[in-house]
Amino acid sequence: MVLVTTSHKGKANVMTMSWHTMMDFEPPLVGCVISGRNYSFAALKATKECVLNIPSMKLAKQAVGVGNCSGNKLDKFKKFNLTPMPASMVVPPLIAECFANLECKVVNTRMVNKYNLFVLKVLKAWIDPGKKNPRTLHHLGRGAFMVAGRTIKLPSKKA
């Protein structure tokens, strides 16, 4: 689960996103499905910029709360005690409480109308070394979330 920040007409917003995948390493590309029912959809389509903020399990309740309401009616940063911080290459803010933040721009919109799929290029990546062993959250559907378990090493030849 990822928190996506956008900024449109001077107003920042944040939404949760469950459906995304890496698409390339160099340049780093991420494919993101963002429904047109989300208030952030129009902002991303118009400004072509966002930040992918990765919450750990400690932010689980806030992250799910963000996903249950619309930025159309309220300031979700205030409501959920999330701290916006300036990004360096895009207008949307980083969320200070997240352990990693990826500043992104939209590089392809050909699949937006049909599938709500945005192709993002990561321009800059931040990580908070003070947040040790962050456990990511993975939406299974219907209010169930898998918390990242242990990491194992296997001799993969692929990156």
Next chain:
Amino acid sequence: MVLVTTSHKGKANVMTMSWHTMMDFEPPLVGCVISGRNYSFAALKATKECVLNIPSMKLAKQAVGVGNCSGNKLDKFKKFNLTPMPASMVVPPLIAECFANLECKVVNTRMVNKYNLFVLKVLKAWIDPGKKNPRTLHHLGRGAFMVAGRTIKLPSKKA
């Protein structure tokens, strides 16, 4: 991590895939990034059919082994003791050892040339109720794999 089976010119093959995302619920769509360097790429492009077989942690070594060699030169089912079983709606086989199998057809190839992204529609889904609490595997890169941890429930309003 998912094992993708294809069948081309009478020969079945299997590869591992790390990059994929749900794209829609109804019909169920899955976006899959499959590099042109994979032997399966040509099979999928030509036949437009595959099965997504989901291995649990018990299959971790086999799944990574599958990813470290090419079906161009050997029969990976035999080499890794994977049992092919007939699917009901597509030609590529199910893998019996996996706890879930999704029979798929390619419904969109517009992003294949540029991004290696295939949009799949799931035609039929199988689950093995005898395999209890399967722990999925998630490729973190460089030979590291996250094993699915515990599941938590939070009051998400979204499916």
